[in-house]
Amino acid sequence: MLEIKNASKIYGDGAAKVTALDNVSLEVEKGGFVSIMGPSGSGKSTLLNIIGGLERLTSGEIILNGERIDNLTEDAFVAIRRGKIAYVFQQYHLLQSLTALENVLLPLVFYSANGKTEKAMELLKRVGLEKRVNHKPNELSGGEQQRVAIARALVTAPSLILADEPTGNMDKKTGEEIIRLFEELNRDGHTIIVVTHNPEVARITREVVSLQDGRIVSRTKNVGKG
Ligand SMILES: Nc1ncnc2c1ncn2[C@@H]1O[C@H](COP(=O)(O)OP(=O)(O)O)[C@@H](O)[C@H]1O
């Protein structure tokens, strides 16, 4: 479903030039569950951001569901991304003035579909927050805020979920709950790419991709995980 071909990303030039991604190629199949590991500065976020369209490639191609997406105009890309690719961040990125329910509804603001509230409620229930729907982010724990962010990511029924260190802000136990949630989502058929420093997260994914200095240095299939 996702194919990255010879992707490079160079920031700056001259003495300030940084090669954040150096000729990276990677395929992720539908229903895949891939973790991206590597030291700080190895290009993990850059890789996720070029897939999610937050950054443009310097060279190379990205093909999503058979369609090249790296060379689209901003508007065309936004249209593709909306609905197909969802992001979960380490810092949750929830709007503080909105309730959990309103945050989950936010990605649907451009849709005129019926039953939006029911859908959002169903997803909040799915992530175990049915009793917190009217709470604002500052009334929720870190783990609960990340659950809201995950429900928000799911509300457009994306084919691909991108998560950048989703358990990075959490204690071990809360992190494990979030990991289990990702595991369930993958079992339900969601394709997930997760950047992580957490070996517990990497262990439950089907494949671990290790980056170093912007290059893929290893790809390991986890035994018994498909
Ligand atoms: N906007 C930017 N401008 C210049 N350099 C950047 C920018 N974003 C990232 N980099 C550099 O690219 C490299 C990879 O960064 P990043 O993908 O954030 O690494 P990671 O997520 O693995 O810690 C780092 O050396 C970083 O400093």
Ligand SMILES: [Mg+2]
């Ligand atoms: Mg990063």
